[in-house]
Amino acid sequence: MNVSGFAAAFDAFVDARLEWLSDNGAWFFDGLNDILHAGYQAIYDGLTLLPFYVIILLFGVLGWRLVGHWRFAVGTMLGLLLCAIMGLWPQTMSTLALVLAATSMALVVGIPMGVAAGLMPSLDRLSEPVLDLIQTLPPYIYLLPAIALLGYGPGTALVATFIVAVPPVVRLTSLGIRQTPRVFIELGQASGTTGAQQFFKIRLPFALPSIMAGVNQGLMMAFGMVVIAGIVGSGGLGEVIYGAIRTLDIAMSINAAIAIVILTLILDRMAQSATRLGRRAAP
Numbered sequence: 001m002n003v004s005g006f007a008a009a010f011d012a013f014v015d016a017r018l019e020w021l022s023d024n025g026a027w028f029f030d031g032l033n034d035i036l037h038a039g040y041q042a043i044y045d046g047l048t049l050l051p052f053y054v055i056i057l058l059f060g061v062l063g064w065r066l067v068g069h070w071r072f073a074v075g076t077m078l079g080l081l082l083c084a085i086m087g088l089w090p091q092t093m094s095t096l097a098l099v100l101a102a103t104s105m106a107l108v109v110g111i112p113m114g115v116a117a118g119l120m121p122s123l124d125r126l127s128e129p130v131l132d133l134i135q136t137l138p139p140y141i142y143l144l145p146a147i148a149l150l151g152y153g154p155g156t157a158l159v160a161t162f163i164v165a166v167p168p169v170v171r172l173t174s175l176g177i178r179q180t181p182r183v184f185i186e187l188g189q190a191s192g193t194t195g196a197q198q199f200f201k202i203r204l205p206f207a208l209p210s211i212m213a214g215v216n217q218g219l220m221m222a223f224g225m226v227v228i229a230g231i232v233g234s235g236g237l238g239e240v241i242y243g244a245i246r247t248l249d250i251a252m253s254i255n256a257a258i259a260i261v262i263l264t265l266i267l268d269r270m271a272q273s274a275t276r277l278g279r280r281a282a283p
Helices: 003-024 026-048 052-067 070-085 089-119 121-136 140-150 154-178 182-190 195-232 236-247 250-281
Strands: none
Touching: 003 026, 003 140, 026 089, 026 140, 026 154, 052 070, 052 250, 070 089, 070 250, 089 121, 089 154, 089 195, 089 236, 089 250, 121 154, 140 154, 140 195, 154 195, 182 195, 195 236, 195 250, 236 250
């Protein structure tokens, strides 16, 4: 079989398997889509339950408490106020809800996987090429099968964003677990601590700064993917930019881009401050 024939056969095989999965697993993917949409909607409703100026004030207080500087709190409130003035407050909150939902999913899955990889070198060696593949493939690749199985909407965006956000969480969590100083582990063993006590009292505190760095990196990866996911009807600022591109509305695309930059900078600084707090809490 020549190369072109092999490629055609492989493509036909993939299409057939995807079609079979869609037909026979429709009940599962419909249920999964409903769960994902419900989780996103709950976060979005929580962010839009109060008036926008109350949410802006809450973010200012949170930024002041985490970063510890009043200038950042004022900048946070002014930036979010600009998003509201540009008429993009619902879309900004929608993007924030998507990022928080996808990042939460990535943490729930990625941190335990990273801990397991850090404790088991064989699992770490096995996971490395998989994580490399996930991070190397173009992000659009994850949208296509998600559309086929889940359709258009926030559910598809959440799945694709989750896949992109997981690798840095797994990598940095595993790194933190593996970098626990050997002398402290031996000291714990000499003191008669159990495996669980060694993990929670020795390994986890030392790994906390690396884990928090993974949270920050996963958050940033999620932001990049959420914007791309606007092409699948995810809502939020990504969909605004995609619509502006199709209609050549340059002004609207600039407004949405400014809102994304503001939101990304705010969460990035907050996540970095949480990482520094994690370093201080480490032994």
